[in-house]
Amino acid sequence: MYEYRNLTPQQRKELVQQRLCLGFPAHSPPHLIRDENFYLLTAACYEHEHHMELQSRRQQLLNKIFEQFILNGLEISAWSILPNHYHLLVYVSNFDLLSNIFRLVHGSTSYQWNKEDKVRNRKVWYSYSDRAIRSERHYYTTLNYIHYNAVKHDWVKSPYEWSECSVSWYLENYGRQWLRDCWVNYPVKDFGVAWDNF
Secondary structure, eight states: OHHHHTSOHHHHHHHHHHHHHTTOOSSSOOOOOOSOSEEEEEEEBGGGOOTTOSHHHHHHHHHHHHHHHHHTTOEEEEEEEOSSEEEEEEEOSOGGGHHHHHHHHHHHHHHHHHHHTTOSSOOOBOOOEEEEOOSHHHHHHHHHHHHHHHHHTTSOSSGGGOSSBTHHHHHHHHOHHHHHHHHHHSOOTTTTTTGGGO
């Protein structure tokens, strides 16, 4: 999205035409793989604005996410809600449900936060993206990536310090040794650089 702004009008036109020829949406992320069981889902605030700096907003968002995902029979395996984006590792039984779930969650939080901030028609969210989980290694590396995300973005020094993250749930249910073994066996390294190698 941000590279697009640096293109000339002609380059923008060519890029949009190229995306349309591939069957992709003109500007939002394409959802190419729709038949896997697990996905890394990511959504960011528009322009990466920090609309969720307040812990109460992050918790509000997390509650709405769980409410909608459970209501639709989808299981969340891991999560991390940061001030300007979030990640979910989700079991998806019906991919077609996702678009409506995000519309409901993002629509209600946008409305509430714009009301609280006394602004009208502010765009709060950008579209969500998905990444199909391809293997056991990819699954556990994704889990570690999500748990480490607040550290990666310099919000905390340790994953255990970030409350809107599933690492505490894993600590309580699996223990610290399980988390350490998972980290050692499935290191994050440069996760995301070569997605298709997983």
